[in-house]
Amino acid sequence: MKKFIVFDGLDGSGKGEMIRRLEAYLKDKGNKVLVTREPTNGRFGKKAQEILKTEKDPKASAEKCLELFTKDREEHLTEIEDYPGIVICDRYYYSTIAFQHTQGLALERVIAANIEFKTPDITFILDLPPEIALKRISKRGAAKEKFEKLEFMKELRKNFLRLKDELEDNIVIIDASKTKEEVFEQINKEIDKIITEN
Ligand code: TYD
Numbered sequence: 001m002k003k004f005i006v007f008d009g010l011d012g013s014g015k016g017e018m019i020r021r022l023e024a025y026l027k028d029k030g031n032k033v034l035v036t037r038e039p040t041n042g043r044f045g046k047k048a049q050e051i052l053k054t055e056k057d058p059k060a061s062a063e064k065c066l067e068l069f070t071k072d073r074e075e076h077l078t079e080i081e082d083y084p085g086i087v088i089c090d091r092y093y094y095s096t097i098a099f100q101h102t103q104g105l106a107l108e109r110v111i112a113a114n115i116e117f118k119t120p121d122i123t124f125i126l127d128l129p130p131e132i133a134l135k136r137i138s139k140r141g142a143a144k145e146k147f148e149k150l151e152f153m154k155e156l157r158k159n160f161l162r163l164k165d166e167l168e169d170n171i172v173i174i175d176a177s178k179t180k181e182e183v184f185e186q187i188n189k190e191i192d193k194i195i196t197e198n
Contacts, residue, residue: 001034001080001087003195004118008094009126009160011148012133013176014183015090018126021184022088022191031195032085036076038092044072052145058152062103069096070113077118086195093117094125097166098159102152111166119169122194124187126176127161130154 005022007015019035026033039045048068051061073093080087093114100110130153137148147156164171174186 001083001085002031003086003122004120005086005088005191006092006094006120006123007088007126008091008098008123009176010128010130010133010153010157011145012136013126013128014136014180015126017180018124018184018187019088019090021180022187025188025191026086026088026195029195033088034080034083034085035088035090036080037090038076038095039069039072040076042072042075044068044075048072052147053143055146058147058149059103062100062105065103066096066100066105066110066113069100073114073117081118089120092120092123094123094160094163094171097163098156099147102156102159107166121170122190123169123171124190125160125163125171125173126183127157127173128175128177130157132177 007019009015023033023035039048045068048065051064051068055061070093073096080089096114097107097110101107130150133153134148134150137144147153161173163169164173172186172190174183176183
């Protein structure tokens with residue numbers, strides 16, 4: 001892949017909308033773009049999604065989640081590594097580190113489990129107060145998932161914000177509580193620094 005761009009953050013942070021906008025922007029400039037996501041619909045990703053849908057306690061199944069999300073990632077990377085263009089991924093190892101650490105696993109351990117995976121060229125962590133994220137989630141009308149609970153999300157937000165200090169990756173924290181236009185403008189500015197027209 002020519003560039004590997006990741007979006008991560010709380011559920012309800014608006015990743016989907018920003019990814020659609022960035023995809024259009026990059027295609028408009030003549031780039032080949034693949035949008036993908038984790039968990040995938042592969043065997044491990046499906047099992048993980050099943051757990052998220054059926055369980056209520058956000059702290060349960062931490063070990064199983066760590067195992068399934070990392071195995072899913074390993075498989076996913078082999079599928080996308082040869083893509084001849086820009087890859088935009090919705091969630092990546094930042095989710096494993098933040099969510100599974102919030103579930104109670106040691107930070108060193110969740111980082112170690114992901115250390116070998118490809119480092120993105122740039123990562124946007126969309127940050128906003130969990131109260132706003134939850135309001136957006138309830139507007140969607142979908143059933144609440146295991147992790148979509150205020151107390152868990154407060155801790156999760158802190159853990160996402162820590163990643164910039166804990167990892168050496170090129171992480172940009174974006175204020176996702178602003179309007180869509182303002183949020184995309186922050187992203188656009190960073191993208192223009194790393195993408196040259198072709
Ligand atoms: P899903 O509903 O498939 O995606 P989304 O809600 O973002 O459209 O579920 C993703 C959930 O899985 C989300 O709550 C974050 C969680 N997750 C982890 O806990 N660890 C991980 O490594 C990944 C990739 C996701």
